[in-house]
Amino acid sequence: MLNTERIRLMTRLAAYEQGEGKEYGRIGRYYRHDYVGLQMIKVFFCSTAAFLILLVLSVLYQMEDLERFLYQMDYEKFASGLLTRYILFVVFYQAAAWIVYSLRYRKGSKEQKLYHSRLKKVEKLYEREERQFPGDD
């Protein structure tokens, strides 16, 4: 006989596993600090790449004036300005990453808890069915 409650729970579990559960399952393997730290390292590389692309694009945009610019430039001032901007850019992204991934970890942990409690419920329903209809597959 079909157990509608079990089917309903199993459908939710399957939908979760195939959707957001994929990412939250990965989150569940880490402690909060490890997860957020790892993501912040990834974002550090991404923000560095983004800064380099921005730099290349701004050089390309001013390419026609580049010769004059290089001739008149105060290299020390330029380097310190560039470094300051890079640091600010990276710090902004690190802060954003910390907020985003902390929130995602919190949500992921909650969803994982809910997932496991539903899994336990399904298990109990199976056991109950097994007691009621022994040997029935």
Added chain:
Amino acid sequence: MTKLLEMREVLQGFYGKYDLYIRPALRFVTALAAFLLINGSIGYMVRLKNPVVAIVLAAVCTFLPIGAAAVLGALMILVHLYALSLEVCAVCLLLMLLMFFMYYKLAPGNGYGTIWTPVLCHFQIPEIMPTVLGLSKEPYSVLSMVCGMILYYFLKGVRANEALLSVTDEENRLSKLTLVLNSIVGNQELYVTAAALVLSALLVYVIRRQSVKHAWSIAIGVGNGCNLALLLAGSFLLGKSERILGIILGTAAAVLIGLGMEFFLFHLDYTRTERVQFEDDEYYYYVKAVPKVLLPTKKKRVKQINKRKNSGISKKSLQEEFEIDEDLLDD
């Protein structure tokens, strides 16, 4: 109103029953609209411009997540631009990588926002996007709209200067890059429109989350009012008075779509609002519960005119029910 509610119930039932087909169909339509738009506006690679290619690629996207349509669309753009000019293609690739590193790494899963923004910009009705995103998504999804707008204005700049960009002249190579980047960096229309749309999307989001009566209606009204005022002011300041009618029509369409979304997603009966207060060991709870407007489902009654006479339980039915031999019942 009852008719509308009935229609909503029917549509919701239809969606619930056929969502297995509706979602892929939506992905197909989104991908096809994007690919046809790309082919129509920058179709420099003749082989790729064939509508059959767009249809086949959109069919492939039907079975993939919406992000795949965004990636395929980006590849199509790059191939078309490569056919026009290598420099423009390289700049576009850098822009796309920049968007990926700056935004999509942190907030993946906003493919619809990125794809529909350029499509709606093409039809001169981008005003719809802030209402839709503000009502249905998280606030950071507005950045997907900005990415879509940057891409649209970049391609518009390429299209406007295609004669200059297609010349294969070594001397003009540098001025090509400046020209194509200027369609973004020096484009005041892009700044004004992006600022107006982002601000109104955030307004819609913030207001619809408030615990006030008719929050969604207020959000739609205020968000679109702000959007209209900012865009009209921008048009006057930039001397683009030909856009005024489009802005008004776009805002009207946004209001209609917003009200439609409210009807389907957030239709509440404020007359039956309940306020309850309770506590547990750690907190006091002040809860406001507003019931949804729902129609009672009509139960189907089958009236039998010629009722069949019940002749009792037959041996046959007993035998079928208990799965035993009919002979056992003879005793």
